[in-house]
Amino acid sequence: MVDSSVHERYLDALLQGDRSRSRSVIEEVLQRGITANNVYVDIIWPIMEEIEKLHRAERITPVQEHLATRINRTIADQLQNKLPRRPAKGKRIVICCAPHELQELGAQMTADFFESDGWEVRFIGGGLTNDDILAYINEHGPDILLIYGSTPHQAPDVRRLIDTIRSVDAWPQMRILLSGGVFNRAEGLWEEIGADLFAETAVKALQVAHQDYPQQPVLRTINRRKKRPKVMAPAETVGA
Numbered sequence: 001m002v003d004s005s006v007h008e009r010y011l012d013a014l015l016q017g018d019r020s021r022s023r024s025v026i027e028e029v030l031q032r033g034i035t036a037n038n039v040y041v042d043i044i045w046p047i048m049e050e051i052e053k054l055h056r057a058e059r060i061t062p063v064q065e066h067l068a069t070r071i072n073r074t075i076a077d078q079l080q081n082k083l084p085r086r087p088a089k090g091k092r093i094v095i096c097c098a099p100h101e102l103q104e105l106g107a108q109m110t111a112d113f114f115e116s117d118g119w120e121v122r123f124i125g126g127g128l129t130n131d132d133i134l135a136y137i138n139e140h141g142p143d144i145l146l147i148y149g150s151t152p153h154q155a156p157d158v159r160r161l162i163d164t165i166r167s168v169d170a171w172p173q174m175r176i177l178l179s180g181g182v183f184n185r186a187e188g189l190w191e192e193i194g195a196d197l198f199a200e201t202a203v204k205a206l207q208v209a210h211q212d213y214p215q216q217p218v219l220r221t222i223n224r225r226k227k228r229p230k231v232m233a234p235a236e237t238v239g240a
Contacts, residue, residue, distance in 0.1 A: 014068035036082035099126035103149030149181030159193035
């Protein structure tokens, strides 16, 4: 386990833009025997979420948010090669996201977890049009399209993408999984806009992706909220 003092020291170093001190905190944790996988889950991800909350509440400046997120992302980049590698599963996932540094980091870390688990991952990032995404999934034919992060004003565009995918019906076996951003904050929004699956974190996304969800007709819910599907916890930490 990682104690709260580590979180406090790491967050402070990030918000100060102190790259050296940030790396030192992570190196100290690794030297104590904490695996890279658990550093992702117990430090980098929760600190990313804390930075997002502080930014939304205007408790930190935009400069602090940029400094902290970029350093956090750099450290995630450095740890990625230390994650375990499981045998190839023969499954494909395409991951895209909102064009914001925080959402890019969450999507990138999710991509890292899926790759570690043996999935064939294509992380196409943010800033792409719906036409770009449609063209790519037509070329790549993924089992899952994961859309990570969005703001309230971007949600209608995600809905249009999902509607187009449903209307074309060229990928009947492909499931659409939403995670992060407004989807984490608005209960039931993922169902209202027609997605198949939802997960709040990278670990839960991997759990959900392994469950056998039959394809069913998409039903719009306007004023009614549905419960999220229950996610069974794995016997061990993902990727451990």
